[in-house]
Amino acid sequence: MPPVPPPPVVQAAPDPAEPQPVDWRSIPPDEIMVMRLADGHEVLIRLAARMVPRHIENIRRLIAARWWDGLSIYRVQENWVAQWGDRTEKRPLPPGTAARVAPEFELATPPAVTPMVRPDAYSTWSGVTADGWPVAGDGRAAWLVHCYGSVGVARDDAPDSGNGAELFTPIGRGGARRLDRNYAVVGRVMEGMQYLSALPRSDASDGVYADVGRDKGIAWVRLASDLPAADRPRLEYRTADNPRYAAMIAKRERPAPPTVAVGAGVCDLPVGVRRAP
Amino acid sequence: MPPVPPPPVVQAAPDPAEPQPVDWRSIPPDEIMVMRLADGHEVLIRLAARMVPRHIENIRRLIAARWWDGLSIYRVQENWVAQWGDRTEKRPLPPGTAARVAPEFELATPPAVTPMVRPDAYSTWSGVTADGWPVAGDGRAAWLVHCYGSVGVARDDAPDSGNGAELFTPIGRGGARRLDRNYAVVGRVMEGMQYLSALPRSDASDGVYADVGRDKGIAWVRLASDLPAADRPRLEYRTADNPRYAAMIAKRERPAPPTVAVGAGVCDLPVGVRRAP
Numbered sequence: 147m148p149p150v151p152p153p154p155v156v157q158a159a160p161d162p163a164e165p166q167p168v169d170w171r172s173i174p175p176d177e178i179m180v181m182r183l184a185d186g187h188e189v190l191i192r193l194a195a196r197m198v199p200r201h202i203e204n205i206r207r208l209i210a211a212r213w214w215d216g217l218s219i220y221r222v223q224e225n226w227v228a229q230w231g232d233r234t235e236k237r238p239l240p241p242g243t244a245a246r247v248a249p250e251f252e253l254a255t256p257p258a259v260t261p262m263v264r265p266d267a268y269s270t271w272s273g274v275t276a277d278g279w280p281v282a283g284d285g286r287a288a289w290l291v292h293c294y295g296s297v298g299v300a301r302d303d304a305p306d307s308g309n310g311a312e313l314f315t316p317i318g319r320g321g322a323r324r325l326d327r328n329y330a331v332v333g334r335v336m337e338g339m340q341y342l343s344a345l346p347r348s349d350a351s352d353g354v355y356a357d358v359g360r361d362k363g364i365a366w367v368r369l370a371s372d373l374p375a376a377d378r379p380r381l382e383y384r385t386a387d388n389p390r391y392a393a394m395i396a397k398r399e400r401p402a403p404p405t406v407a408v409g410a411g412v413c414d415l416p417v418g419v420r421r422a423p
Numbered sequence: 424m425p426p427v428p429p430p431p432v433v434q435a436a437p438d439p440a441e442p443q444p445v446d447w448r449s450i451p452p453d454e455i456m457v458m459r460l461a462d463g464h465e466v467l468i469r470l471a472a473r474m475v476p477r478h479i480e481n482i483r484r485l486i487a488a489r490w491w492d493g494l495s496i497y498r499v500q501e502n503w504v505a506q507w508g509d510r511t512e513k514r515p516l517p518p519g520t521a522a523r524v525a526p527e528f529e530l531a532t533p534p535a536v537t538p539m540v541r542p543d544a545y546s547t548w549s550g551v552t553a554d555g556w557p558v559a560g561d562g563r564a565a566w567l568v569h570c571y572g573s574v575g576v577a578r579d580d581a582p583d584s585g586n587g588a589e590l591f592t593p594i595g596r597g598g599a600r601r602l603d604r605n606y607a608v609v610g611r612v613m614e615g616m617q618y619l620s621a622l623p624r625s626d627a628s629d630g631v632y633a634d635v636g637r638d639k640g641i642a643w644v645r646l647a648s649d650l651p652a653a654d655r656p657r658l659e660y661r662t663a664d665n666p667r668y669a670a671m672i673a674k675r676e677r678p679a680p681p682t683v684a685v686g687a688g689v690c691d692l693p694v695g696v697r698r699a700p
Contacts, residue, residue, distance in 0.1 A: 224617040225571060251683070265542035267676075268686035294502060294596030318620065319571030319596055321675070321691030327683040340501040340624035343595065347617035398598070399544075406528075406604040409545035411688075414598030 163394040170382040171277070172422065178370035178381060179209065179333065181230075183219075184363030189338035190370075190379055191297050192419070194279060194331065197257075197290060198250040201299060201332045204243055205310040209367055211240030213311060218361035219345060223353025225318030228342040229300055230364060231311050233354065239311060246306045247299075250330050256288035257281060260386045264399050264409045268323045272412040274395075276387035278419075279334075280412045282326065290331035292322040293413035294343075297333035317343045323413070336381055336419045384418030440671040447659040448554070449699065455647035455658060456486065456610065458507075460496075461640030466615035467647075467656055468574050469696075471556060471608065474534075474567060475527040478576060478609045481520055482587040486644055488517030490588060495638035496622060500630025502595030505619040506577055507641060508588050510631065516588060523583045524576075527607045533565035534558060537663045541676050541686045545600045549689040551672075553664035555696075556611075557689045559603065567608035569599040570690035571620075574610035594620045600690070613658055613696045661695030 179191040195202045208214070213231075220233035239245055259273030259281060266272045269282035272291070282291050292298060297315050301308030308330060315335055316322035335342070345362055348355045355361055370378045384391070398410035456468040472479045485491070490508075497510035516522055536550030536558055543549045546559035549568070559568050569575060574592050578585030585607060592612055593599030612619070622639055625632045632638055647655045661668070675687040 222621075224620065262544070264544040266686075267539070267541040267543055267688040267691075316596075319593075319690050321687055324675070324678065324682075324685050324687065324691070326685045328685070343501065344499075344621055344623050346621050398601070401601065405601075408601050408603045408605070409543075410598055410601065411544040413596050414544075414601070 163390060163397045165384050165390050169385050169388055169390060170420065171385055173336075173381045173383055173419075175371035175378055175380075176206075176369050178336070178379060179205070179367060180370055180373065180379065181214070181338075181367045182365040183341060184365050187338060187341040188379075189341055190336045190381065191333045192336050192381070192383070193333045194290060197253055197279065198330055198332050200247050201250055201308075201310050201330050204247050205332060206369065207243045208240065208311055209369055209372070211243060212366070213240055213243070214364050214367035217364050219342065219364065220358075220361045221314070221352070221354045222317070222345045222348055224347040225320040226316070226353060227314040227322070228317050228345055229312060229314035229353075231300070231313060233358065233361065235312070239309070243311075244309055246304075247309050247330075249305045251305070251327050252287040252289045253281070256283055258387070260391050260395065262395060262399065262410070262412050264411070266411060268326060274386040274391065274412065274415065276385055278383040278386055280415065282412065287327075289327050291412060292316055292325045292329070292331060293334070294318070294322070295335040295339050295417065296322070296331050297335065298325060299330040299332055301329065315339075315342055334417065336417060337379070380422035382420050382422050384420075386418075440667060440674045442661050442667050446662050446665055446667055447697065448662055450613075450658045450660055450696075452648035452655055452657075453483075453646050455613070455656060456482070456644060457647055457650065457656065458491070458615075458644045459642040460618060461642050464615060464618040465656075466618055467613045467658065468610045469613050469658070469660070470610045471567060474530055474556065475607055475609050477524050478527055478585075478587050478607050481524050482609060483646065484520045485517065485588055486646055486649070488520060489643070490517055490520070491641050491644035494641050496619065496641065497632055497635075497638045498591070498630045499594070499622045499625055499632070501624040502597040503593070503630060504591040504599070505594050505622055506589060506591035506630075508577070508590060510635065510638065512589070516586070520588075521586055523581075524586050524607075526582045528582070528604045529564040529566045530558070533560055535664070537668050537672065539672060539676065539687070539689050541688070543688060545603060551663040551668065551689065551692065553662055555660040555663055557692065559689065564604075566604050568689060569593055569602045569606070569608060570611070571595070571599070572612040572616050572694065573599070573608050574612065575602060576607040576609055578606065592616075592619055611694065613694060614656070657699035659697050659699050661697075663695075
């Protein structure tokens with residue numbers, strides 16, 4: 147008998163939700179905030195430079211003035227936020243930085259998005275901008291949303307009392323989206339979220355560590371563009387203005403059997419970042 | 424001149440969203456799972472005894488057989504879950520406990536709820552049962568939802584392969600609600616969530632600590648009813664079938680100025696628990 151012929155090579159159909167190489171774009175190094183903790187771990191934050199330009203201008207000045215060097219993560223509240231900066235709130239801001247920044251709670255220009263199809267408990271619509279930012283809106287305005295890992299600007303009661311010197315990120319479910327339109331979102335953690343989310347929780351009702359010795363020290367904060375080229379983290383974001391991204395949303399919102407479909411919110415989508423290959 | 428009369432006493436209007444004493448009810452001590460960690464911290468979990476009775480029956484047998492005593496929290500995956508039980512998945516189950524439990528992913532009887540008004544990205548409707556459980560549903564079925572701090576039953580591919588010996592809780596945003604209807608929710612953390620949520624994250628892709636030495640030890644697990652009366656945690660839940668609870672939902676979904684309204688999801692509501700006064 148003739149030998150049995152080898153089975154035909156079955157090529158798996160390409161997953162329409164998988165990004166193609168062209169979908170990845172560099173994050174400019176002056177839009178990456180590198181926070182080196184005292185224990186050597188790094189948190190990489192993408193800055194929403196074009197969406198909240200006034201805040202990012204001030205944050206870049208604070209970085210240039212080495213504002214955060216030697217400060218700390220001093221507030222870690224269970225199911226709410228981790229916050230860093232000057233726990234005394236009395237240290238003078240560096241010359242050339244603004245103590246008040248006019249609010250950028252909503253975006254000057256509502257951006258085009260790849261939309262979520264499912265309704266959202268917090269807005270009329272939601273979706274992801276071409277360059278990967280989760281946003282929501284109603285008939286009048288649009289805004290960057292407070293997801294787990296978004297970076298927001300702490301402030302006092304006055305809407306213009308935030309300046310970026312004190313920053314926070316939501317570390318739980320806990321409805322951080324109720325901060326939308328009330329606080330300025332200025333960035334998102336791209337890497338190292340676990341060094342914020344796994345910090346011990348404070349027992350104090352405001353979440354500030356009662357014992358300053360529990361603070362997590364910050365060694366320094368720089369823009370990636372400030373670092374020598376060899377030390378610079380090179381990140382790429384996944385663009386959303388393409389059919390692969392829309393297919394990924396559809397897959398999340400209505401997963402394939404045997405999973406029973408249950409939906410997805412805009413904050414449930416993956417952050418969409420990778421190290422440059 | 425006569426002395427100036429004292430100013431009238433202004434009595435603040437009662438907040439219609441504040442619970443009244445009658446709104447608090449005891450959680451039966453045989454519906455409280457007490458997990459004492461090796462470091463002395465305790466996690467208190469309310470069991471959904473009447474909603475998923477088959478699973479709770481098996482979990483009570485596992486507790487009676489001291490299944491978890493000396494086991495560990497062995498999987499802590501960033502923005503996903505903390506999971507505890509037997510990391511080897513090879514330890515024989517105690518006699519009298521079931522290795523497979525017929526699924527209770529949906530509730531046998533859709534319960535009455537105090538509803539969320541805002542739409543939900545994961546279901547047709549959502550709300551809170553009279554005895555405080557967050558649920559969601561569509562035209563056909565209802566189910567307990569996977570919120571931050573909900574306790575779910577890990578399983579293999581087969582829907583009946585879960586038995587309660589391996590439990591998990593969502594510790595991030597990360598879309599845990601996509602587990603709804605696919606996994607059995609059996610309880611919710613009432614106290615001590617910070618001892619699960621702040622554990623160091625594993626670097627492994629499946630979230631299991633590569634180094635067994637990083638596991639968080641479990642000293643023992645008991646029902647509160649197993650403990651001497653003096654050591655028993657006495658918890659009360661907030662009932663939801665009253666106008667105060669509906670007012671609380673309304674306040675969360677549409678907060679008062681100066682906060683700009685942004686909505687709320689069923690998992691954003693407070694857990695609604697207190698120590699018995």
